[in-house]
Amino acid sequence: MPAQRIIALDAMGGDHGPEVVIPGADIALVRHPQLEFRFFGDEAAVQPVLQRYPKLAARSQIVHTTVVVKSDEKPSQALRRGRGSSMWLALEAVQKGEADIAVSAGNTGALMAMAKLVLRPIADIERPAIAALWPTVTSECVVLDVGANIGASARQLCDYALMGAAMARALYHIEKPTVGLLNVGVEEIKGVDEVRQAHAWLKETKDLPIDYRGFIEGDQIGQGVVDVVVVEGFAGNIALKTAEGTARQIAQYIRAAMKRSLLSKIGALLARGGFSVLKEKMDPRRANGGTFLGLNGIAIKSHGGTDALGFASAIDLGYDMADSGLLTRLTADLVSFHGKLDAAVGK
Amino acid sequence: MPAQRIIALDAMGGDHGPEVVIPGADIALVRHPQLEFRFFGDEAAVQPVLQRYPKLAARSQIVHTTVVVKSDEKPSQALRRGRGSSMWLALEAVQKGEADIAVSAGNTGALMAMAKLVLRPIADIERPAIAALWPTVTSECVVLDVGANIGASARQLCDYALMGAAMARALYHIEKPTVGLLNVGVEEIKGVDEVRQAHAWLKETKDLPIDYRGFIEGDQIGQGVVDVVVVEGFAGNIALKTAEGTARQIAQYIRAAMKRSLLSKIGALLARGGFSVLKEKMDPRRANGGTFLGLNGIAIKSHGGTDALGFASAIDLGYDMADSGLLTRLTADLVSFHGKLDAAVGK
Numbered sequence: 250m251p252a253q254r255i256i257a258l259d260a261m262g263g264d265h266g267p268e269v270v271i272p273g274a275d276i277a278l279v280r281h282p283q284l285e286f287r288f289f290g291d292e293a294a295v296q297p298v299l300q301r302y303p304k305l306a307a308r309s310q311i312v313h314t315t316v317v318v319k320s321d322e323k324p325s326q327a328l329r330r331g332r333g334s335s336m337w338l339a340l341e342a343v344q345k346g347e348a349d350i351a352v353s354a355g356n357t358g359a360l361m362a363m364a365k366l367v368l369r370p371i372a373d374i375e376r377p378a379i380a381a382l383w384p385t386v387t388s389e390c391v392v393l394d395v396g397a398n399i400g401a402s403a404r405q406l407c408d409y410a411l412m413g414a415a416m417a418r419a420l421y422h423i424e425k426p427t428v429g430l431l432n433v434g435v436e437e438i439k440g441v442d443e444v445r446q447a448h449a450w451l452k453e454t455k456d457l458p459i460d461y462r463g464f465i466e467g468d469q470i471g472q473g474v475v476d477v478v479v480v481e482g483f484a485g486n487i488a489l490k491t492a493e494g495t496a497r498q499i500a501q502y503i504r505a506a507m508k509r510s511l512l513s514k515i516g517a518l519l520a521r522g523g524f525s526v527l528k529e530k531m532d533p534r535r536a537n538g539g540t541f542l543g544l545n546g547i548a549i550k551s552h553g554g555t556d557a558l559g560f561a562s563a564i565d566l567g568y569d570m571a572d573s574g575l576l577t578r579l580t581a582d583l584v585s586f587h588g589k590l591d592a593a594v595g596k
Numbered sequence: 597m598p599a600q601r602i603i604a605l606d607a608m609g610g611d612h613g614p615e616v617v618i619p620g621a622d623i624a625l626v627r628h629p630q631l632e633f634r635f636f637g638d639e640a641a642v643q644p645v646l647q648r649y650p651k652l653a654a655r656s657q658i659v660h661t662t663v664v665v666k667s668d669e670k671p672s673q674a675l676r677r678g679r680g681s682s683m684w685l686a687l688e689a690v691q692k693g694e695a696d697i698a699v700s701a702g703n704t705g706a707l708m709a710m711a712k713l714v715l716r717p718i719a720d721i722e723r724p725a726i727a728a729l730w731p732t733v734t735s736e737c738v739v740l741d742v743g744a745n746i747g748a749s750a751r752q753l754c755d756y757a758l759m760g761a762a763m764a765r766a767l768y769h770i771e772k773p774t775v776g777l778l779n780v781g782v783e784e785i786k787g788v789d790e791v792r793q794a795h796a797w798l799k800e801t802k803d804l805p806i807d808y809r810g811f812i813e814g815d816q817i818g819q820g821v822v823d824v825v826v827v828e829g830f831a832g833n834i835a836l837k838t839a840e841g842t843a844r845q846i847a848q849y850i851r852a853a854m855k856r857s858l859l860s861k862i863g864a865l866l867a868r869g870g871f872s873v874l875k876e877k878m879d880p881r882r883a884n885g886g887t888f889l890g891l892n893g894i895a896i897k898s899h900g901g902t903d904a905l906g907f908a909s910a911i912d913l914g915y916d917m918a919d920s921g922l923l924t925r926l927t928a929d930l931v932s933f934h935g936k937l938d939a940a941v942g943k
Contacts, residue, residue, distance in 0.1 A: 399788050433830055433837075468841030471844070471845035472844075483780055486814070487827070490813050491839050496842055498732070499842075513866070515867075516865065516868070519860070520854060522856065523855075
């Protein structure tokens, strides 16, 4: 029997608040009927929506708060003002062991700052990262960091490798996930000392719980050459957004191309089965949710503008991670790696 | 009457050498019948191919050399060994005023290093950049730096803005191109001081020959929100490769989706007019060629694996740039900007 899990949800986060969060939870409940939910937010806004979903309501509690983190609030502001907010309380439920995972579609910067403060980094991780699921031609891969931090030291890049591997292990059930380090192809240009040092450490350190495959380039991510792609957060965020933008751009091309003649329109109609498969493949909702990795607890960031199906994917992602015992294993892996690294660099 | 232009071509560069370079030049000659060509390379390899194109042969000279820069050669090696190579001589022809532009499909790092040494940076540019043409839903834009350098100071990012604007002006005939600075969306995270400082300077400096629009994110590049996108070379290279990879990935999805049922196959057949428009839109050969900007001369890098049509696009690009008097104008713009900047920072 699948384990009982309690999901803490920031009911007020995202562009649509309870109107997306609650239907999203209802979809997740159909997939995993043993789940229970805690909705953190304004009871007056949450209760009327929840009533429309009686099965979900029967397995839910509302924890009332009127404090809400705004989408344009700076992380520092949110930390000052937002203790007791729906976002904060959802994270706190995980920290107290009252919930297994927290999901919010709210302000990313604020969620990151609060998650760091409430859940605390594991082992001696210096910086948690945000991991994204990236669709590939074969299936999908984990890419991190996609924007928690700008820049990363060699040691942090190695930490990302282990953190991403823990996530890939949880989601894809591979004991030693393959890992690639994102780099540029031109040789002998200066400035990527951190990337080169991380490469050396990942290659040389013995008995790492990963299958390190060396450098990869941006065009290889979508080909599914590795399970985990490691990159510092500025380039990682730009890569993710660029891929999303390119997919949207091509979808626009396709729509325009299929409307240009009567024959194309008829053809597109006949091929609509094929197009719906394509649409599903390119559906950003399937891979909704960035995961904060490196914290003592699982916190998932859903896209702010997603719909119920997308929000349900974010819950699913957290569920799979909680179910795998990821945190215990990752903590042990990081402690072991840092021990080896400190020995190697003569600390 | 269009101006007479002489094109210096590294006949030995790229995966296919003269077999692509010469047919590529032949296509360019059809488009611009007033062009003349200098092919630098091994006469024994070049002559037999050139003979197959009598019209082109009548407007071409071969400059013989057996020295060739290898595709896996490091830039430092190429500089030591490669003076007198087909790549070097093509660049030298531009430097001596014997040709208007040089095009090579050879080793990027070597070409960059040689171009810097032979053509020299203009004004007090610290670092030349590589600019790429990026297809957008409306038309295309210029993105730089896509990999000449890793990292960039605030001043260098501003230089890139002016350099990209000069290129956009030449290609799109817009007097004040719109410019965006690529950044990540999360606020108040540390480390992008250079980007923020460049943003301030571009916003505050009076009478710049650009229409500065502020920060943009990766997903906006393909939407054509600006004519010029500025980013340091590591993230820029990753963004470019990621977009190329995503386009290839989606093309694979489309092919698979259209083969999944008989109805889809028939539909795809009827819609083949639409698909061919789509294919053309997504054709990487249309935007072939990275341009080295910031040098006293125009040097174009074609993709190493491109075909004749792609190589012809790279020649076209160089032709348009040479035709616009870009270098004189850019030099003046840079000198003026540096003067204002030095005054502003109290130098």
